Amino acid sequence: MITIRDVSKYASVSVATVSRVINGSRWVSDETRKKVLAAMKELGYQPNSFARSLATNKSQTVGMVVGDLSGPFFGEMMQSAEQIVRMADKHLIITSSHGTVESESEAIEFLLQRRVDVLILHLDAMPDDKLIELCEQLRIPVVIVNRLVPTMEEQCISIDNELGGYIATKHLLEQGHRSIACIAGPIYKSDSRSRLNGYRRALMEAGVDYNEHLIVESDYTEEGGKAAVKELQERNLSYSAIFAHNDHMAIGAMGWLKSEGVSVPNDVSIIGYDDIIMARYVEPSLTSVIIPVSEFGRQAGLMALRLSGEQQDNVVLRFKPELVIRNSTCRYGR
Incomplete structure (x- = not known):
């Protein structure tokens, strides 16, 4: 078994110098570092990660x-x-x-x-x-x-999730929608609260009243989106668009509406959030806020x-x- 002493002897340097190279110390010249690394490669030496962590007090x-x-x-x-x-x-x-x-x-x-x-x-x-x-x-x-x-x-x-909620809702407003439902994520989550604040700001700027009955809190899942839009239907409220706080809920809502004979987007426009890979492949393809x-x-x-x-x-x-x-x-x- 090749040891650190074998490397030091092969490279004609001290054991301490080999140790400094292994631990990434800056106090080694480039020429010496190259010589030690070449020796390690030639001999097939693999530093012991546990020993290295003890020496540097880091686990890497x-x-x-x-x-x-x-x-x-x-x-x-x-x-x-x-x-x-x-x-x-x-x-x-x-x-x-x-x-x-x-x-x-x-x-x-x-x-x-x-x-x-x-x-x-x-x-x-x-x-x-x-x-x-x-x-x-x-x-x-x-x-x-x-x-x-x-x-x-x-x-x-x-x-900026508040801005994300704002631009999603503003897009629907610019398309002429005035009754816009919102399928929110869990309100205890800061991103959901921020997106809801953006939704409210866009409505306020457009002079549209905020209607809490058009808000349904859900769980960021596809099934949650289906349940949320079903609840909206049971409230017997009129709406022409939905802003969902993520794509999974938007896709779930879209699927449920289509199964009920509701046309998307002709009867109800839907916008999601995250722009997951699936958003471009569902039918119709999903308008969404891009998160990198x-x-x-x-x-x-x-x-x-x-x-x-x-x-x-x-x-x-x-x-x-x-x-x-x-x-x-x-x-x-x-």
């Missing part, structure tokens, strides 16, 4: 908490974060929180027990004050994804590396949502 791992391990939203985010982290020869450890304060706390504790160097957190249930308190107590850096937390703005990768989910993961990975001491390019902290117009919306009365 990044922990990530997401709401769910399934679905395109979190899948894209996890994949792009993992790619960035792996490029730095580190590993990403991922666990899910299932959307309660208790489970989010347990997920964080699970990662801390594995001595991760940085945490990337996508949390929905934990309130801002508790999250701020938690991060002040932790001894490792934290990156917050898809959320803007007061006093922690420089650690947050987020999007992959970029969320990528920027979170870059931020995590920067906070752990790796030199990185500038990180984009705040994104602006954009609207992609497809066939699920049209002018009122077309």
Whole structure:
């Protein structure tokens, strides 16, 4: 078995120099570093990751908490974060929180027990004050994804969800719709509250009264979208358009309406949010607000590396949502 002493002898340097190269120390000349790396390659030497972590007091791992391990939203985010982290020869450890304060706390504790160097957190249930308190107590850096937390703005990768709700609703208003229903996500989630605020602002600017009976709270799933639009029908209210807080609910609502003989978009226009890959393939294709989910993961990975001491390019902290117009919306009365 090849040891660090074999490498030092082969490269004609000290064991301490080989150790500094393995641990990424800057106190080694480029020429010496190349010579040591060449010796390691020639001899087939693989540094012991556990020993390396003891020497540097770092595990070379990044922990990530997401709401769910399934679905395109979190899948894209996890994949792009993992790619960035792996490029730095580190590993990403991922666990899910299932959307309660208790489970989010347990997920964080699970990662801390594995001595991760940085945490990337996508949390929905934990309130801002508790999250701020938690991060002040932790001894490792934290990156917050898809959320803007007061006093922690420089650690947050987020999007302007209020603006997203505004531009979605404004698009429907510009198409002549005045009775616009809203299928909201869980109101305890900050992104859902922000999108609802944007919806209300657009209505107010257009001089349209806000009608709370046109709002149905749901759960961001396709089945939730079906249940929500069914509830709207049971309320016996007139509406010509629906703004759903994510694409899954929009697609669910669209499917239920079509099964009831309602034409989309001729009878009811529908707009979603997230622009998941499925949005362009459903019939009719779904108008949606674009969230750069992959970029969320990528920027979170870059931020995590920067906070752990790796030199990185500038990180984009705040994104602006954009609207992609497809066939699920049209002018009122077309």
